[in-house]
Structure formats: C-alpha cells, structure tokens
Amino acid sequence: MSAYHDLEDWLSWMDDISSKDYVIIDNFLREELYLEMKSFLLGKLPNFKEAGIGAHSDNQIDGKIRGDFTYWLDRKRDAQLEMYWNLLDETLHIFNRYCYLSLSGYEFHLAHYPSGGHYDKHLDQFESRNNRMISMIIYLNDDWKHGDGGELEIFEKDGSSFLVEPLAARCVLFKSAQVPHAVLKAQKSRFSLTGWLLHQPSSVGKLFV
Numbered sequence: 574m575s576a577y578h579d580l581e582d583w584l585s586w587m588d589d590i591s592s593k594d595y596v597i598i599d600n601f602l603r604e605e606l607y608l609e610m611k612s613f614l615l616g617k618l619p620n621f622k623e624a625g626i627g628a629h630s631d632n633q634i635d636g637k638i639r640g641d642f643t644y645w646l647d648r649k650r651d652a653q654l655e656m657y658w659n660l661l662d663e664t665l666h667i668f669n670r671y672c673y674l675s676l677s678g679y680e681f682h683l684a685h686y687p688s689g690g691h692y693d694k695h696l697d698q699f700e701s702r703n704n705r706m707i708s709m710i711i712y713l714n715d716d717w718k719h720g721d722g723g724e725l726e727i728f729e730k731d732g733s734s735f736l737v738e739p740l741a742a743r744c745v746l747f748k749s750a751q752v753p754h755a756v757l758k759a760q761k762s763r764f765s766l767t768g769w770l771l772h773q774p775s776s777v778g779k780l781f782v
C-alpha cells in the first residue's frame with residue numbers, strides 16, 4: 574500500500590508539532606477523499622446527535638458550552654471509508670515513528686455546527702480520561718468565506734491567539750493536553766471531521782472513567 578502523503582511532508586508537519594504544539598495543513602485531503610467524506614457526512618446528517626461535554630461515555634448536554642451535533646465513526650460499521658481509515662493508520666504510524674508517541678488507537682466523529690453554533694475555550698483532555706494525545710480536525714466546508722464565522726481560535730503558550738478558518742480539506746493537528754482552543758460562532762452550517770489519536774483504545778480508557 575502506498576502512502577497517502579510523502580514522508581518529506583509528514584516530517585515537516587512533525588517538526589511544527591514538536592516546536593509549536595500544532596500544525597495547520599491545507600489540502601490534507603485530495604479531492605477524491607474530500608468528496609467521499611463530504612457525501613458520507615451529508616448522508617448521515619439525519620443521524621447526528623447533540624454533542625455532550627466530557628468523555629463521550631458520560632455526556633452532559635449544555636448548549637451554552639458547545640452547540641454542535643456529532644456522528645461517531647466506527648471502523649467496522651463504516652468500513653466503506655477505507656481510504657480514510659488507511660490515512661489514519663498512516664498518521665498513527667508517523668506519530669509513533671517520528672514523535673515517539675505510543676499511540677494505539679483513535680476515535681473520530683463527524684461534526685455539524687448549525688448556524689449560531691460555537692464551542693467555548695477548552696482542552697481536549699478530560700480529568701476523567703486523559704488518553705487523547707493528538708487532536709485532528711479536518712474541515713468539510715466547500716465555500717467557506719471570510720465573514721462566515723466558525724473560526725477555530727488557537728491559544729498560544731504566551732496567551733495570544735489566532736484564528737483558523739474552517740476551509741475545505743484543511744487539517745489542524747495539535748497536542749490535546751497542551752493547546753486550548755475554541756470554535757467561534759458560525760454564521761452558517763459548519764462541517765468537520767474531528768478526532769483524537771489515543772494512547773490507549775477508547776474502550777480501555779473508559780474503564781478508568
């Protein structure tokens with residue numbers, strides 16, 4: 574199986590992660606995979622559920638903190654997304670090989686922020702469960718324009734912050750325990766594929782909740 578991205582590209586992204594704790598990668602998905610994921614998402618929209626706060630095993634729904642709807646992906650049930658699962662395997666392998674992490678699994682959901690939706694500043698690790706090592710967000714918005722809102726706000730170590738527009742096929746990777754972030758209010762429906770590379774598979778993590 575050939576790699577989806579060149580090793581040279583991966584290595585420069587890993588350099589960014591090591592030095593800044595995050596990296597923003599444009600055109601992470603090529604057109605074929607982008608279209609596949611977007612059409613899968615649109616087909617699943619009727620099945621999206623209001624997202625909770627905290628580990629997904631102990632959901633509390635609080636629209637004041639976050640306003641998105643999600644659909645958790647499952648590698649067995651959603652086996653048709655083979656190209657995407659292969660890309661995740663490649664990503665995991667690269668992190669283990671070049672960032673010396675011992676990642677052994679991942680969990681991903683599709684997310685829909687309806688117009689007006691946002692997510693307050695937070696970290697992706699929870700007290701009850703700290704096995705999320707790397708956050709990985711891929712945006713699936715075809716014609717996002719300046720002024721449509723919904724930017725990801727990333728907070729740097731010195732407390733300053735900057736905005737990332739949720740542009741089609743853009744990927745953001747960051748260290749889950751280190752990088753506080755927020756989603757600003759979206760002015761129209763905002764779609765993404767969001768997940769976490771895990772130190773232990775999710776089902777194992779749940780034992781400690």
Ligand SMILES: O=C(O)CCC(=O)C(=O)O
Nearest residue numbers: 692697710725756765767
């Ligand atoms: O969609 C985004 O840009 C970030 C989402 C997020 O922070 C989360 O789901 O934890």
Ligand SMILES: [Fe+2]
Nearest residue numbers: 695696697754
């Ligand atoms: Fe987050």
